[in-house]
Amino acid sequence: MRIGIIGQGFAGSALAWRAHWAGHELHIFDRGHAHSASWVAAGLVNPLVLKRKRLVHEAHDHITAFTPFYDRVERETGCSMRYPGEIHEVLSDSAAENAWASLGAERGFEPFIGAIHSLIDPRIQASATASVHHSARLRAQTYLTASRAFFAEQHSVHEEAVDFLEYQNGAWRVNDMEDLEVVLLAEGVQAHWTQQYFGELPFAPTKGEGLKIRWEGAEIPVALHKNVFLLPDGDGTYQAGSTYAWEGFDEGPTEKARAEILDKLRGWFNQEVEVLDQWTGVRPTMRDRQPVFGWHSELPGLGYLNGLGSRGALTSPLLSDRLWELHSGRTSQKS
C-alpha cells in the first residue's frame, strides 16, 4: 500500500515503523521540530506514575510492546537508542522505604517494584533509592533523527507542512502527493487535519519545561526521581524537569518554571548547579488522559493516533500496533 503519514513525533514514527515492517511504501510529512513535543521529551519510559504511586494504564502491555519494538529499530538503524540502567526513586527516610516495599504487594505493581539500594552518591539527601523494574530512557532525539534518516533513505520524507488533504477519485492526496491508499494523522497537539475529519478532540494540553544543567564533581550514573527528574546525559550534563502548566502555551521558557525545577532539586540534591539551557513543549494530553486513535467510519484509509500525553515514548509502540490491527480487522471484514 502507498501510505502517507502526517507528523513524525513518537506517534508518527511508531506508525511508520509498523508500516515499514509490513512492507508498505511510505511518504512522511513533518513541518519540523519547533512544533514537536517528542523532540523535547526526556525519553522516560516508566510504567509507574511515581508522583502518585499509580500504575500507568495497561502498564504491562505497554512494557511488553516497548522492548521488542525499540530492539528492532536499533537493529534496523544501527543506532543505540537507550541510556543504560533503570529509573531510581529517591526515598527520603525509612518510612518511604517501607512504603516502597509495601507497594510491591499491591495488585499489578509487583513486576515493577525493584530493590532498595544504598545511596549511590553522598550529595543525595535521602536514605536510599529504589529501582523501577522495566523502566528505561529512550534517547528521544537519536530515535527521531535516526528514524527520519532511515525513512528518507528507504521511503520518502517531506519536511513541509501539510496544507492540503483530500480524498479524490478513490485515493488520498496530501499536498502534491497523489494516489495514497492510507493516510495516518499523527499531528500531536496542533491537530488541524485530525479535527477537520474526526471532529474536535477532547484536548487538555499541558506545557512542560525542562533544564539542561551541569555541576562540578563526579557523575551520577542513573536517572533519579523525587518530585522532579534528574537525568544524566552521559557527557557530564543532566536534564532536570519537567514542569506541568495548563496555560502560557505560546510563551517561551519561563523564570517560574526554572525556579520551580531548581527548588525541587535543591530539596534532595545538595549541589549548586549551572543552568546551560531551558526548553518548553506542549504535551498532547486528553481530558481523561487516555490516548485516542481509530479509523474514519466513512472515508476509506484515514486513521489517527493522538493524546499520548506525557508517555509517548512508552505508549507509541503498542498503540501504533493497535491502530494497524484495527485496520486489518476492518479490511478482513470487508473481504
Ligand SMILES: Cc1cc2nc3c(=O)[nH]c(=O)nc-3n(C[C@H](O)[C@H](O)[C@H](O)COP(=O)(O)OP(=O)(O)OC[C@H]3O[C@@H](n4cnc5c(N)ncnc54)[C@H](O)[C@@H]3O)c2cc1C
Ligand atoms: C518537556 C516535556 C518532557 C517530556 N518528557 C517525556 C518523557 O520523558 N517520556 C515520554 O514518554 N514523553 C515525554 N513527553 C511527552 C511526549 O513528548 C509526548 O507524549 C509525545 O511527544 C507526543 O508525540 P506525538 O507524535 O503525538 O506529537 P509530537 O511529538 O508533537 O509530533 C507531532 C508532529 O506532527 C507534526 N505536524 C503536525 N501537524 C502537521 C502538519 N499539518 N503538517 C506537517 N507536520 C505536522 C509536528 O511538526 C510534529 O513534529 C514530554 C513532553 C514534554 C513537553
